[in-house]
Amino acid sequence: MILNPPLDHLAMVSFKPSVLLEIDAAADTTRLYKVIADQTKEIVDLASVNEALRTEIRVLKGIVEGKVLTAPFGRKNE
Numbered sequence: 001m002i003l004n005p006p007l008d009h010l011a012m013v014s015f016k017p018s019v020l021l022e023i024d025a026a027a028d029t030t031r032l033y034k035v036i037a038d039q040t041k042e043i044v045d046l047a048s049v050n051e052a053l054r055t056e057i058r059v060l061k062g063i064v065e066g067k068v069l070t071a072p073f074g075r076k077n078e
Contacts, residue, residue, distance in 0.1 A: 062068035 059068060063070055
């Protein structure tokens with residue numbers, strides 16, 4: 001196992017290895033923040049759908065139990 005590999009191939013590169021690592025870390029961090037933002041948006045969207053479904057279930061239970069009046073309010077006349 002080589003703990004300190006030769007760095008001869010890096011002599012032609014103008015960047016230091018630590019700079020390259022920082023660039024990779026910054027890119028990874030940016031990518032992770034984007035993933036977190038996308039997942040947070042998806043969670044908010046799912047929570048909104050969940051709340052709408054819970055409200056619909058409450059209304060339907062009320063209709064079944066006879067506690068909610070049903071009428072064609074706002075519906076097109078057929």
